Amino acid sequence: MSKVVVISGHPNLESSYTNKVVLAQLQSTFSSIDIRRLDALYPDYQIDVETEQTALLDADVVVLQFPFYWYSMPALLKKWLDDVMSFNFAYGPEGDKLKGKGFIISTTIGGPAESYDPLGYNHFTVEQLLMPIQQTAYLAGMNYQKPIFTHGMVYIPGVYNTQEGVEAKAVEHAVRLSETIHYLLESPEAKVTALVKTWFEQMDKLQEDAGLFHAMLRNDVAITAPEGEFNGIAGFNDWYQVLRSTFKPNCEHVLEQIVVHEKQGEHVAEIRVRLIAETVQGEAINVLVNEEWSVDLDKDKPRIIRYKVEPV
Numbered sequence: 001m002s003k004v005v006v007i008s009g010h011p012n013l014e015s016s017y018t019n020k021v022v023l024a025q026l027q028s029t030f031s032s033i034d035i036r037r038l039d040a041l042y043p044d045y046q047i048d049v050e051t052e053q054t055a056l057l058d059a060d061v062v063v064l065q066f067p068f069y070w071y072s073m074p075a076l077l078k079k080w081l082d083d084v085m086s087f088n089f090a091y092g093p094e095g096d097k098l099k100g101k102g103f104i105i106s107t108t109i110g111g112p113a114e115s116y117d118p119l120g121y122n123h124f125t126v127e128q129l130l131m132p133i134q135q136t137a138y139l140a141g142m143n144y145q146k147p148i149f150t151h152g153m154v155y156i157p158g159v160y161n162t163q164e165g166v167e168a169k170a171v172e173h174a175v176r177l178s179e180t181i182h183y184l185l186e187s188p189e190a191k192v193t194a195l196v197k198t199w200f201e202q203m204d205k206l207q208e209d210a211g212l213f214h215a216m217l218r219n220d221v222a223i224t225a226p227e228g229e230f231n232g233i234a235g236f237n238d239w240y241q242v243l244r245s246t247f248k249p250n251c252e253h254v255l256e257q258i259v260v261h262e263k264q265g266e267h268v269a270e271i272r273v274r275l276i277a278e279t280v281q282g283e284a285i286n287v288l289v290n291e292e293w294s295v296d297l298d299k300d301k302p303r304i305i306r307y308k309v310e311p312v
């Protein structure tokens with residue numbers, strides 16, 4: 001199982017000076033990494049969608065690594081995106097397969113920083129130009145990170161830069177990228193935030209099966225809610241049935257704030273969430289609630305120990 005999956009979109013990595021270095025650095029930094037070199041796997045651009053989707057299902061973090069071509073990604077990577085981010089995989093009623101996974105754009109850029117400015121010859125910032133990919137990640141429910149990019153990465157012998165110069169910048173780029181990957185894999189804040197998001201996305205649906213939440217709860221979970229006190233997994237099941245008999249499915253939890261901090265060795269999330277819902281009697285509800293969760297991060301998956309809800 002590869003925790004980090006890197007999709008290399010360079011159309012000809014043999015001829016690369018910088019992407020090649022970034023990928024080599026990543027390979028030596030992470031033990032559980034799958035670098036999918038699209039130019040070698042699919043020289044004919046015929047993407048094996050099933051294989052690619054399986055690789056993504058395994059991942060906690062997905063990195064798109066590419067040289068910036070015409071203010072976007074190379075055609076090979078765009079073809080990969082078009083084919084792999086399919087209906088009921090990345091979007092649609094069952095398209096939740098990438099939800100909560102970390103997502104990082106990592107790109108090498110030929111032009112200088114000052115050109116990517118309203119007053120520069122490229123007019124737009126790199127972040128603006130990357131927005132279609134950002135929105136793609138949002139639609140798939142992925143955890144979008146600030147993109148990692150480096151300017152002045154073009155090497156044309158005798159014309160632009162030196163090989164040593166661009167290679168050194170590529171190493172520095174890989175260090176920044178690795179920091180973001182480490183953050184996604186390890187920081188308590190990122191883990192708790194991902195848990196909170198997954199929880200509320202699941203709560204929105206209010207599906208019949210309370211078991212969908214059990215992996216997110218510790219066996220001794222204690223819940224304090226306006227509906228009462230509920231203990232353990234059986235208690236959660238009771239509370240969930242109360243919620244299901246109160247609200248119609250497909251409600252909306254809008255996360256307005258999540259602050260994660262450590263308190264006496266536990267990780268506490270202070271959450272402010274707006275519930276927009278309809279009761280089974282047909283009454284429209286729009287309430288703001290404060291929640292406080294204590295989360296156990298000791299095991300492989302984070303689990304809730306205490307869950308308190310208070311209407312504001």
Ligand SMILES: Cc1cc2nc3c(=O)[nH]c(=O)nc-3n(C[C@H](O)[C@H](O)[C@H](O)COP(=O)(O)O)c2cc1C
Nearest residue numbers: 016017018019067068069070071108109110111154
């Ligand atoms: C087809 C093509 C299009 C490019 N378009 C851009 C661009 O829009 N903006 C830019 O700053 N650099 C552009 N470049 C420069 C590349 O971004 C640069 O050569 C690349 O990042 C270097 O990566 P490599 O050493 O791994 O090949 C382009 C290069 C090619 C070949």
